[in-house]
Amino acid sequence: MSGDFATAGALGGIRGSLRRVANELEQQNHTASALAQQTRVANHWQVTAFKLQSELAEWKAWGDRAMAGWEEEVQVTSDLRQQLAQAQEALRVENSRANRCAGKVNVLLEYAGNVRAHPNDVATLTRQLKASLAAIDSQSK
Numbered sequence: 001m002s003g004d005f006a007t008a009g010a011l012g013g014i015r016g017s018l019r020r021v022a023n024e025l026e027q028q029n030h031t032a033s034a035l036a037q038q039t040r041v042a043n044h045w046q047v048t049a050f051k052l053q054s055e056l057a058e059w060k061a062w063g064d065r066a067m068a069g070w071e072e073e074v075q076v077t078s079d080l081r082q083q084l085a086q087a088q089e090a091l092r093v094e095n096s097r098a099n100r101c102a103g104k105v106n107v108l109l110e111y112a113g114n115v116r117a118h119p120n121d122v123a124t125l126t127r128q129l130k131a132s133l134a135a136i137d138s139q140s141k
Contacts, residue, residue: 100136107132 111129115122 103136
């Protein structure tokens with residue numbers, strides 16, 4: 001009988017050990033499962049981070065291209081403004097010349113009409129013509 005107790009005690013001890021081993025295995029499985037889940041989450045965030053880095057690089061490249069284009073646009077605009085100012089000045093000078101020429105033509109037409117009307121006063125009319133033309137020339141300076 002005492003052998004039966006010893007066997008029963010040994011079996012109980014083995015059963016307890018098996019329970020502890022089973023509990024440890026279950027805990028290890030749970031830990032392994034949790035680590036696998038954490039690894040999946042970490043991998044997901046790593047992939048997301050790489051995608052974001054790639055997108056950031058694309059946006060930065062786009063921004064650099066846009067900035068270069070904008071700087072070129074500013075330079076072109078500045079050049080065009082300068083050319084416009086030069087063209088406006090040239091037009092102003094040309095208009096001034098045209099106005100002087102038109103004034104001289106009007107004086108000459110008036111002179112021709114006066115010569116027809118007063119052929120005997122040609123010398124006086126010629127002096128007046130020279131004075132009028134000189135006045136027009138002096139206004140331009």
